[in-house]
Amino acid sequence: MPMNPLTMKVACSNCNLRELCMPVDLNAQELQRIDEVVAVRRKIRRGTPLFRNGEPFTSLYAIRTGFFKTCVATEDGRDQVTGFQMAGEIIGLDGIVNDHHTCDALALEDAEVCVMPFDRIEELSREITALQHHVHKIMSREIVREHGVMLLLGSMRAEERLAAFLLNLVQRLHARGFSRSELVLRMTREEIGSYLGLKLETVSRTFSKFVEEGIVEVNQRHVRLLDIDALKRIVNSQQTCH
Amino acid sequence: MPMNPLTMKVACSNCNLRELCMPVDLNAQELQRIDEVVAVRRKIRRGTPLFRNGEPFTSLYAIRTGFFKTCVATEDGRDQVTGFQMAGEIIGLDGIVNDHHTCDALALEDAEVCVMPFDRIEELSREITALQHHVHKIMSREIVREHGVMLLLGSMRAEERLAAFLLNLVQRLHARGFSRSELVLRMTREEIGSYLGLKLETVSRTFSKFVEEGIVEVNQRHVRLLDIDALKRIVNSQQTCH
DNA sequence: CGCACGGTTGACCTGTATCAAGCCGGGTGG
């Protein structure tokens, strides 16, 4: 059987990321069936889109490797990074409501995703309750995550935003087996700024400030968190104490 | 059969809001079954919560009448309005992921909601494909809505935010049969400010500016949009020209 | 080698926050 060089057949049942993107409480038979969810895998080269605003929606994507950003744009050319996604996370949920995507998903490094046709997900989740519930949880989690971003954008100062951003990233990386205090940023200062509602200069200055205060060490994209408690304190103690 | 004074039995099948909160393409039999989704109705007095952060999640709520705000808070007392909801809209989606709510939903005026136990929704949506798909769309719609808010909070200036806010409100009200240019705000300037990431004074000043420019008429909470095109122009034409 | 892109830093500007005073309208109690 000929295969597209960009795709290959795979199974969830023996995937090491399964506990991150699939429900955990499955019996053997259900586990088997879950493999039907993933159609193929697809490789995405750094800097290229997984999908773009306006494209028809067909599938959700589970990230196997690599790092993505999603962003929305207005007609007048403004755009906003709405999230950064890493291995085990699901992208494409925005497309369900109108059958086409309403944001861009760009790979920030070479990546590989599992393509999960949404009609197949719906079909299977009618049969496997655990999967149904899992899909609901994933969507709800995204809603809650966005609440957090709204809180950040609506009420935090630059330092608080950056501190929250770093803590969130390192926490997610740690859940994937990486260091709990060291990370390599896959995005530019400008992309961080877009996500945090700041200009790239402000991001840069805030990094410098943290370095001066001995809270972090920054070497290009390599960041080491020296004082995680200090970062936490920055996040939840608003300055305004008039 | 004795009834709780705050609740009463009801049916979706003959509800005039059905097309707003339920799927449209149902056959007669499915329509019948849909009535099973709503357990009871519940009345909420102005200023009181429908649910609070931390409370166990059991149900989604379809608003029948009235107006709500939802808000999230941090430990340090900061809080952020994440949305305003009106008749036909669904609240409570935040609770699915962790089986308890992560935000507060407060009635801004006396309200009535349809209580839809989530396990019943899940059960029924395993049988009725249209309902399943509808639930997915509602959640996806919320995600997309929040993308829009992130764009607003992350990249718009005060005037743009307020203009976008007014246009959004009036558009939703119009879809419910109200005027396309006149509206009564159910929330305070402070609540608007929280939602838009602005202080109440800035909201007030921006209203005044719009009034000066003849774009809107403001009388307390009563607002008339005199020049909708001007508002649209304000929203999508960022000032930063180069 | 040199160019280009990402990042840093400085000087200055501006939009929004902050603080403060006062207004308006509706509800309450004398």
Next chain:
DNA sequence: CCACCCGGCTTGATACAGGTCAACCGTGCG
């Protein structure tokens, strides 16, 4: 019925965080 109060709103003066513009630097790639 009026006086008062209180919460919500407006407006002004001032402060400051972050934006803007510009110069420069470092690194990696062609």
